[in-house]
Amino acid sequence: MGQRSSRVRPFAESEQVHDPNPSSSSSSTAMEQHPHRPVDVAEGEGAVLPNSRPKKKKKKGGNFFKWLSFSGKKKSTKNKSSDQGEMKDQDTETETPRSTDDNICCRYAIGRKLGQGGFGAVYEGTRLEDGQQVAVKFVKKTKHTECISIPDHPEPLPKEVALTILANKGPVMDIIKLLDWQDQQDFYVMVLERLPHSMDVSRLVESNGGSIDENLARLIMWGATLAAEACCRRGVYHGDIKLENLLIDLKNLEVKLIDFGCGDLLTESAYTRFCGTIMYCPPEYRMKGEFHGKPATVWTLGILLFRMLCGYFPDTFDLYRINMNTWYKPGLTEGCCHLICSLLQQKPERRPALERIVYHEWF
Structure with missing residues (x-):
């Protein structure tokens, strides 16, 4: 194969489970403007730059x-x-x-x-x-x-x-x-x-002791939700929305979704292979071996929000209480707990439509 190059006109990793036999499909795209943006976090609130970068093991490159x-x-x-x-x-x-x-x-x-x-x-x-x-x-x-x-x-x-x-x-x-x-x-x-004053949200969370406050989580969640919804509107299933695949500009607090390496074209039919990060895998895939793109994306956003606020991934007891709509965490607002419970419902049909999440009262 020779070279192919294309200049694109104006119009980045953690544990992953890579499927050895990926599949493809097709979909259509659409366009819609953003509704509103949550109240900005005050400068410096919740955003702590690490004093030093963690040492990385050297890997042999190809x-x-x-x-x-x-x-x-x-x-x-x-x-x-x-x-x-x-x-x-x-x-x-x-x-x-x-x-x-x-x-x-x-x-x-x-x-x-x-x-x-x-x-x-x-x-x-x-x-x-x-x-x-x-x-x-x-x-x-x-x-x-x-x-x-x-x-x-x-x-x-x-x-x-x-x-x-x-x-x-x-x-x-x-x-x-x-x-x-x-x-x-x-x-x-x-x-x-490349955002000049950015880091991935995983590093930001770790530099704040493993979790962040609700105001900063709201802003990151807002950007992640808008990005996820835009991808689906344009016929793309990202497949790996997580802390490491979100960049935040610490100067203006803008959030960017990166890395489509685990993605696919969005389809109406179910996917039978999961290629993202195992901790974000929707329960329907574990139980039935298949999932649909939009409900799985909603689940992923719920895991993302839970992880940012709680400092760990939900365990079995957390998920049981969430499914019963009785989960709460001291210090979080009622609207935030309600959103987490709605996003992390075990049955996909009980989760809110991706397009409606940005209109939730918490934002």
Whole structure:
């Protein structure tokens, strides 16, 4: 396979259970403006920056990371001949060396690593033409990497790329923007917007002692709900909404949903494979081996809210009380406890419609 590159016009990991045989489907998209926004959290309230970053275990990167050393140091597109030879080693099936003008990394200066998962890594980046700060994500292809077709694109795209493009169709406020991407032989590259004063919500929660106050949780929950609803409206099932996949800008307290690697096209029919994080898995999948996208997303939002406020995931007794609508936590408002009970109902039909959550009295 050769390279495919696309500049996207204006319109990032924890324990995951990756299904070895993902499936795909199709849906349509729509567009709707946001209703209202909850009262902003006062500056500094609940948002504590960690004094030091936790040490991370070093992992051996794949061969496709090796050429980042020359891409990251390159500040211009001059002296291309030596670079061509190095790229030839990465693509032995190509008979003639490709010009580095075809390489997406020649348009960006690659900086330090921001995070790494089982199939790729995310780096800081700077777009050379205008100095814009970006995040550059490299994802290694495997034999299970799936490509799907979406409107306005003649050839199938890697599923994560396709879903991110679909999620960006229309006004984008609470979903990370895809700015550029390229399909390489052994991996694909995604260039995403980077929030300069951000951290993922998991780090924010841990830096606050494992849980956050209700006001800050309300703001994060608001952004996560709007992002989830927008994804479904645009025909995308994210599949892995969790603390680690939400970024919050600590300067203006904006929330962004990231990482569509576990997602799928939204369907009316049930999914028979769960590819997200096990702690967010809906109970209907555990009991029946299938689930529907929207009710499962509502359950995920309930787990997200519970985890932020309580500092742990709900246990069996919590879920029993929730299902009986008798659960409460001292210090939380009645509206907050009511929302958690409605989102985490065991039967999917008893959960509220995703589109109606933002109109709940708690917001």
